[in-house]
Amino acid sequence: MELEQLLKTELRYQAPAALREAANVPDFQAEYTRSLQDPEGFWGAQAQRFHWFRPYERVMEWNFPDHRWFVGGQTNITYNALDRHAKGPKRNQVALLYLREDGQEEKLTYGELLDRVARLATALGRLGIAQGDRVIIYMPLTLEGIIAILACARIGAIHSVVYAGLGVSALRERILDAGAKLVMAGDVSYRRGKAVDLEAIVLQAIEDLDIPTVWFCRSKAAPQGPRFHDFNQLLWSHPPKAEAVPLDSEHPLFILYTSGSTGKPKGVVHVHGGYMVGTAYHLRSFFDVKDTDVYWATSDIGWIVGHSYIVYAPLLEGVTSLLREGAPDYPDPGAFWSVVERYRVNVMFTAPTAVRMFMKFGPEWPARHDLSSLRLVGVAGEPLNPEAWQWAVEHLTEGGKRGFVADNWWQTELGGPTLGTPITLEARPGFAGVPLPGVEAAVVDAKGHEVPPGSGGLLVLKRPFPHMMRTVWGNHARYTQYWTEIPGWVYAAGDVASQSPDGYFGVLGRADDVLNVAGHRIGTADVESALVSHPAVAEAAVIGVPDPIKGENIKAFVVLRAGREKSPALREEIIQHVRLELGPIATPAELVFLDKLPKTRSGKILRRLLKAQELGKDPGDLSTLEE
């Protein structure tokens, strides 16, 4: 999407009046102003909705670049997500509505979920897991995966979910970086009716590590041995005794790894207090969720959207959260819409890549189903192009007469929606929206000077909010770098954006060597190092090439070691090697053998040139190219 073209787009669109009038936050402007003028009062009021074992003394402390929220208070996010509801009238309300890949449904009420979580938490305690210990969860999107997450949080252990699909080295790296004391794993995940083996990946990743594992098995028998435990056996052999441990507001809740342009993945750390207050706030104010809604985030618990908007925020707000395992177009391209009809989904949160995929299948699929319950479709993960936006409005919300499509932008680091189009404002296709309450955003140049409206620049945030990350696990310097990369005491999001004169932000893509494949951030460095770890590969470079559905695809350029012959078989072998190392989402869609890679004189690979050649564009200044 070219910038000028974007700014010229005249499309405007408002949610139906009935929805705007019934919005949880009817006057967005007033809300936003208050959030910036009096952040302490604003977030303090939000925090009052939750239970604090000990009240906090101060709402926030901001010692650049470190921020702390609800200082001195004690809480536990699971007490607020589970006990509060399970002990009240919502005890038998469905908390989680899970659709298995085979179409069968499983439900857990708040009462049942608390029971299961408390049992598993008791069991974890017996396994020696204590407050502050890290637990890696490598489980598919299942109720058990969520129970595992919550059980950790209940006893103050720090969960680190690794998307069950990442490969051996990615998993191993995260286990080591987090210093995990336990791995909880699934034996398989299901996709398109087939079981995908996870067990082999886990066993290989922990091969020489002395770490116990808990297995949630659906297809195989759990591995035998003293270090192996069966998830269900463990859960059901323990009483639901474990109470939610009162924890400092700033006690780490989870580590979630995300890719950067260089080096190792970063372990983003979120905490109990601020994350709870902030994510829940946006569920109500941005996604406009009501008490009796069925809410469906189509993501996976392996990603930040799954953490915030499948698990924590919906449970904190006591609504019904729907989750579904498997591909969006399986068993047929109407699968999503039959779920919306059958379960009367009110609010849905999905990704642009999914919308583009449905566009490809055609409007007849949603048309076959009664989508009358659907009020709001939130979309995030990568830029939502106007065509996809248009299609969603047309075919999912009766041309906008019944519902609203709410674009939004955020990151693992930010915990919840940061830029977005609230239901009471005009939507402007191509623009993610305005800064949401608590957020002060700007577009600047590399020196930190704000650029005029309409010009492209770097997206920065000028202040933290409660649900923003606290540090990078084991690497606080890397955290500081976020805030010091661009002068002016701002947080560099790493995205290129532009601002319209009336304050709407359009996010255009990454500013660094990070790819966005179907909404997943993938570091080129990760893929390149996986490539060179193959014995036949001498050098490798990776670029993103545009893809109509996924946004970007990975293309790899490889120089073979002397003596290795280029062959289709070897190409396939190298691709499979990357798949095993990093998982399917980071697998190159294309792999080209080159005799040498273009490099600068200082030896850096010029990806820019590769990309320009690929797209038939001007590669720009090549003065530093090595001849």
Place this chain on the structure above:
Amino acid sequence: MAQSRKLTTVQAALRVLAYLAQHPEGVEAARLATFLGKSLSTAYALLASLVAEGFAEREGSTYRLSRTALAPAPAPLARPEKLSDALEELYLRTRERSYLALLGREGELRLSTRGRQGLPRLVGLDQVTEGFHALALGKAVLAFLEAEAQARHFQHLRPFTPLTITDPLTLEEELAKVRQLGFAVEIEEHAEGLSSLAAPIFGPEGRVVGALGVLVPSRRFPYAFTRLAQAVQEVARAASSFPPQAQTPKEEEEKNAPALQPPRTPPAIPSYEEQPVWAPASLRNNANLQDYAAEYARSQQDPESFWAEWARRFHWFRPYERVVEWNFPNHRWFVGGQTNITYNALDRHAKGPKRNQLALVVLADDGSVHKVSYRELRDLVSRLAGGLQALGVGAGDRVAVYMPTSLETTLTFLACARIGAVHVAIPAGLGSQALRERLLDTQARLLVAADRMYQAGRTIPLRGLVEEATQGLTMPILWHSRDGQQDTLEFWELLEAHRPTTPALPLDSEHPLFILYTSGSTGKPKGVVHVHGGYMVGTTYHLRTLFDLKEGEVSWATADLSWIVGHSYGLYAPLLEGLTSVLRAERLDYPDAGSFYETLEECGVNVLITSPTWLRTLRKHGDDWAKKAHLSELRLVASVGEYLAPEVWHWATKHLAHVLDHWWQTETGGPCLSTPLCCPVKPGKVGLPLPGVEVAVVDPQGRELPPGEKGHLVLRFPFPHFMRTFWNNPERYAEQWQRIPGVYATGDLAVRDSEGYIALLGRSDDVIKVGELRIGTAEIEGTMLAHPAVAEAAAVGLSDPIHGEVIKVYVVLKTRESSLQVREIMASKLATYLRRQLGSAGLHTEVEVLEHLPRTKSGKILRRLLKAQELGADPGDLSTLEP
């Protein structure tokens, strides 16, 4: 070295004895220690040995010489070294706690024991001078003592447990049995949970000198019996100097024949009478009903406003004009009003904050679990209702339902009610003749049937049965098939073919909701009719005030959906009140008793509504299952369907939760008698009339009987959820109000105590008349169940030319696998026990041990069948017999 120490010990002991002899006033250990020049602990050790050997006595902290220590021995005692070998021998053979009891000079028993850690033992018994009668060891000795020596022990008969024999006549009988068998048996007579076997040891003159016995936990007793009886007898015989003489003098036989004894009442056992028990304070303080007396009075003084007030919580499409119209014997409630029970049970919640709350958790017979929210349930019901209408079913049409407890059954009931059709549930598995009879009686417009059901790992095919029953009938059948066979009318296909748009039809309050045939333990089945308005109001009232359910709670009625308990408290009342109801199709103890506890735990059940049968079965399965379970959510157990024996009440209250016994019938729609949480419980008595219910205990002419007299239980007035009529048979309905003039005869016998508590004694056709005595079977069964060895009991009266009727009781022992001999012994022990408990030593009672009792599907014992088998008669309609 060792030699010299031993000498000094003996010397020291002698010196102590001499010292004690000099000091008849008694000596303290410290003084002895000084005297001996030894440590205090040595002095204690010496004194303890002397006491144990009978040379010294201890009183408080002083010791003195035993009065008998230096007296000449009157008779040579059996050689103790030989006897202790026998004790060792017995232990080695049985590996059970073994005892040797020796008869002392003063008629006391001196016990020594052999065993190992972990085996039970008799606590606090070094030497027993009284209460021999309670121990097998004692009885083995007592049986062979001379009358004079026996007599002094007969003066000390006192209870140790509720099973101790404290009546001399019964004890005589018992001892005669010991002489006959050659050994004595003790079943929890001395200590609860312990049983024992003992055989006598005889001295050189053929006189009894003691006994050898083993002690085992009662639960193991029946299994171990044969082995132990053999070992005890053999070892005791070997230890005896002479074999016991066969003692069967004629006069003794006569002396012990109870029939020749003048009738006498055994002494009461006051310490074991049931005391009133309060519900735990936590339950009582939070009970929905706090003041029973006030509530009851209000319901009697002004029933119209009482029920009108409760009716206000529901939606009425048109408000009613009058609360009640009572034209004896017909009654109508909420007259002129319009409502629909499903609007109140579904739509009301699906539109409100309970939209995503679970309405039902159905654990189906195929192992699948359906959790259905109010919104989902309303949509499913609405879709099926549309389907039924498409089949031509309209308001007032009868729809027969022949399916096991399942989601499909609930949907069918509710879909019928939604469009005003009348559902007629027929328990799946009921014979084709019975099914046909009901189809014809109701002129059903449609039959909804399952092709099969699964139970306890078996597939029970129903298709053939249904086809046989419907031969020649024209009604369509909507099948829920699971055999892969495609029927023209398939349940889920019909449902899926319709959109959730069929609304709840406004119906007159008195519009029939369902017909339910009573289980027919007597005569021709009757179709009880209940209606939308009153049934809705009445059943929910008791759900809240008696079953005490709170918002956000889970209830589980274990009854099949096809029974009234399933209708009222598995389905309608919990849904009307917006709660979550658990339904389970599988047998409660399949694959094992743990399965029941799993359901309680996994579903977080707060209130369990079940049957005494099941509670008895649970008790039979033992405490271990209950102890393993985490039942922190369960706070109340309601028991209905049969007499709940105090033992079972106590067991269930201890191991599950506070138990609410209650009584009602298909005809009454909801509970009539019970003990609300705010009143003390009298186990064995069901309790008080509930608000809105006016009962009396009357004689056949309708005259009210004074407290303590047995009579017929009757209702004086109807209430909103009381049946309206019998389908196609209003005469039969009227007759029920005329059998005893002016009141509704429940057909049950009852007795009321001075505080108004009512105990049910059984069906009036379940009364046994022995001579002048009239005893309800429930009373007899309750008594039998009080015996720790008994799991279940059924009593019948058998006609006898001399005595009119004799009582025969069939029992199932807690431990099923027991040998024939054990059964015989138990049967005779139980017959004795029963006679004694009933207070009529002259009664003819017979006890037979069975593997299991025949039951109806609703869990009622088919006494009719037992009786018929006994008399070789035709048992009649057995269509409701559980396979």
